[in-house]
Amino acid sequence: MSITTTQDGAVATVTLDRPDKMNALTREMREGLIETFQKLRFDRSVRAILLTGAGKNFCAGADVDKMADGSGITEARTRLQSLSHIYMRLIHALEKPVVAAVQGHAVGIGWSLALGCDITLAGEGARFGQTFRRIGLAPDGGAIWYLSRRLPMNIAKELVFTGRVIDAAEAKTLGLVNHVYPDAELMDRARAMAADLAEGPTFALGLSKKLFHVATSPSMEDYLEYEAFVQPSLNQTEDHKEGVSAFREKRKPRFKGR
8 A cells, every 4th residue: 555664662664655656645545544543543562653755755745647537526525534634633633752754855745744743854855845836726734734833924825825845954944844864864863763752651742742732723623624625626726737737748837817
């Protein structure tokens, strides 16, 4: 299913394992993330999780070849709620620390996944972007919910509206990653961080995570419910279809605003 899980002591490493496609998420991989995090939630032998991507990239977003399939707004809404929203909720609510180790590209839903983790470590070559404007969509996976809580609103809007890709150094300056390491050191550093967290008071850390969640409003649940109306609506637009066609044809999209 292109999602692999290994365990070393009390640390489970979850890997997006489709390196030939920059770990772009397929439906099968989304289902795999749901299955994996549902199991990790109740596995008492696992006390910290490390999320990463195989090869040179973390995740290049969704598999664009599977987009603009002609499904209606109801089907698109159901797909979003039954896949992306479930695994993002699972990561968000997991009462165990989740560390992201980001190398290469983390764009679209790939960046949402990194934002959803409790601590994010990046290699120097990491690149982050909410590139949805290129295909006529709005960010999903709770990305705006996370960005608007970590950044001044005007900066968050710039990143979303322009689709600008930022490097690891800028992400660190903005507070979107915790630490930046040489690419060759990233995984060792991430494993060490996860191992240290796994040795901590798991129950206390889990409830501390809950306190962070209730310290902000609206809740992620409320936000995702609204997101489930926005994204399926945009799936039906001419601009989205043009964006997907342009991506496949490797040309600049010609948006018409409809």
